[in-house]
Amino acid sequence: MTDTHKITTLEELQTLYGQPAQASLDKETDHLTDTYKKWLEHAPFYAFSSQGDDFLDCSPRGDKQGELFKIADPKTIMLPDRRGNNRIDTLRNIIKNPNVALLFLIPGVGETLRIKGKATITADPKLLENFSENGKPPKTVIIVKIDKVYFQCARAIKRSALWEKVPEDNLDTVPTAGQMIKATDQSFDAESYDAILPKRQAETLY
Numbered sequence: 001m002t003d004t005h006k007i008t009t010l011e012e013l014q015t016l017y018g019q020p021a022q023a024s025l026d027k028e029t030d031h032l033t034d035t036y037k038k039w040l041e042h043a044p045f046y047a048f049s050s051q052g053d054d055f056l057d058c059s060p061r062g063d064k065q066g067e068l069f070k071i072a073d074p075k076t077i078m079l080p081d082r083r084g085n086n087r088i089d090t091l092r093n094i095i096k097n098p099n100v101a102l103l104f105l106i107p108g109v110g111e112t113l114r115i116k117g118k119a120t121i122t123a124d125p126k127l128l129e130n131f132s133e134n135g136k137p138p139k140t141v142i143i144v145k146i147d148k149v150y151f152q153c154a155r156a157i158k159r160s161a162l163w164e165k166v167p168e169d170n171l172d173t174v175p176t177a178g179q180m181i182k183a184t185d186q187s188f189d190a191e192s193y194d195a196i197l198p199k200r201q202a203e204t205l206y
Helices: 010-017 022-026 034-040 089-096 125-130 155-160 177-182 190-203
Strands: 045-051 056-062 070-073 076-080 099-105 112-122 141-152
Touching (some): 045 089, 056 089, 099 141
Antiparallel strands (some): 112 141
């Protein structure tokens, strides 16, 4: 079936959407302004997008406020790579392609903050120690040199009602981690996995 309405050119897109409001262009900077820095310092969570040779990836990153990152200067943000599943998809991608994008969120706040830049990875012991938590430093720190910063308006958060009351049936109806693994491996013991997961996660956050 041929899609006769498929958009294939930039001109078609521009005609369909029109010009952006001037404010949406003016809010973009090439560094963290004092106000952007103040906003960012409240964020405990961000999504990290990276691109390898053959695929894109987006991973969640979270920590206590003040521990999630450090701002070295208005053009540089440093992010500890905390303990995870050791797939290291993001780190593999950075080795291949330094271009990254980050989306920061603050609970209860509708706006989000977007950062685009180029990333490098370091295992400098002194820097790792600066990010030590519960006596455990991360294995690496990701350093992002900022190219662009701007905030995103609250429409998406408002439409999703993300910060409103959590639906009461979520814990009963959303598939668990064990169930999602079992869906790809029928021999997997989902119940045992889910039973010990909260304790294991609490013991291995750092």
